[in-house]
Amino acid sequence: MLRVAVARVNQPLPGGSASMPAWLGDSEQLRWTQLAPDRRAPFAASRALLRDLLQAATGVPARAWDVSAQAGGAPVARATHELAVAALHVSLSHRLGWVAAAVADAPVGVDIECERPPRSDPSERAALMLSPAERLAWADLAPDARDAALLARWTAKEAWFKAAPAGDAPWDFRRVSARACAPARANVRTWSASPLHVALCCADAGALADARCDGLGPEAATSSWFVHRVAAAD
Numbered sequence: 001m002l003r004v005a006v007a008r009v010n011q012p013l014p015g016g017s018a019s020m021p022a023w024l025g026d027s028e029q030l031r032w033t034q035l036a037p038d039r040r041a042p043f044a045a046s047r048a049l050l051r052d053l054l055q056a057a058t059g060v061p062a063r064a065w066d067v068s069a070q071a072g073g074a075p076v077a078r079a080t081h082e083l084a085v086a087a088l089h090v091s092l093s094h095r096l097g098w099v100a101a102a103v104a105d106a107p108v109g110v111d112i113e114c115e116r117p118p119r120s121d122p123s124e125r126a127a128l129m130l131s132p133a134e135r136l137a138w139a140d141l142a143p144d145a146r147d148a149a150l151l152a153r154w155t156a157k158e159a160w161f162k163a164a165p166a167g168d169a170p171w172d173f174r175r176v177s178a179r180a181c182a183p184a185r186a187n188v189r190t191w192s193a194s195p196l197h198v199a200l201c202c203a204d205a206g207a208l209a210d211a212r213c214d215g216l217g218p219e220a221a222t223s224s225w226f227v228h229r230v231a232a233a234d
């Protein structure tokens with residue numbers, strides 16, 4: 001089972017940013033109090049979307065889920081009230097008024113990016129996030145294809161990082177490679193429908209191939225990727 005969805009953040013929050021949604025769990029409520037006011041609407045929206053996905057995947061009502069919210073860690077979802085539900089893996093992402101959520105029966109990672117005017121030179125970004133071999137191939141691309149190539153690899157690597165066990169994936173993305181591949185070999189799938197770019201990581205290539213990204217139209221372009229760690233020298 002693998003589900004992913006994106007949604008727009010409703011701004012402002014009903015009741016204003018000081019009004020905490022009553023359905024948030026204990027860990028989420030604590031985190032809420034620590035968030036800057038402008039981060040609260042995306043936080044609530046991502047967690048509402050996740051509960052909708054959990055309900056769709058299991059039949060357990062959205063409000064019967066407790067989701068952890070430790071800063072800097074992957075969220076953990078569990079059904080409350082001793083409902084018999086197999087352990088599920090979940091992932092969240094938010095960017096510029098959009099949120100994404102994913103649910104799977106195996107480790108999963110999701111990343112969403114929204115296009116915006118670049119704030120740095122593409123070659124500087126390439127130097128920070130591409131492996132040496134990727135950088136050589138990237139430099140051969142036509143200049144008008146370079147930003148899109150960086151964005152696709154960035155989202156793929158972020159999704160892969162989130163699906164990895166805590167502390168296992170290198171923080172330095174120059175030590176991670178993302179290459180386009182056939183769906184049968186993929187551990188990441190991406191969807192692009194300007195201005196949104198979504199990446200979903202899961203080790204189950206069949207489930208990835210069957211997945212659809214709810215909230216994106218059928219016109220979204222999709223690609224399959226194999227993301228893996230590489231030696232520092234590549």
Ligand SMILES: CC(C)(COP(=O)(O)OP(=O)(O)OC[C@H]1O[C@@H](n2cnc3c(N)ncnc32)[C@H](O)[C@@H]1OP(=O)(O)O)[C@@H](O)C(=O)NCCC(=O)NCCS
Nearest residue numbers: 043069072073074075092093094111128129161162171173
């Ligand atoms: C942790 C990280 C993946 C979060 O990504 P982001 O683009 O900053 O933010 P996103 O909105 O996409 O994702 C945030 C969500 O990811 C989840 N998350 C946070 N840390 C996580 C982790 N270590 N593993 C999995 N999920 C994590 C949380 O649910 C968080 O949402 P919340 O803060 O509302 O609880 C990112 O900051 C990071 O550390 N990336 C690793 C490598 C990297 O950036 N290297 C730099 C190369 S130049």
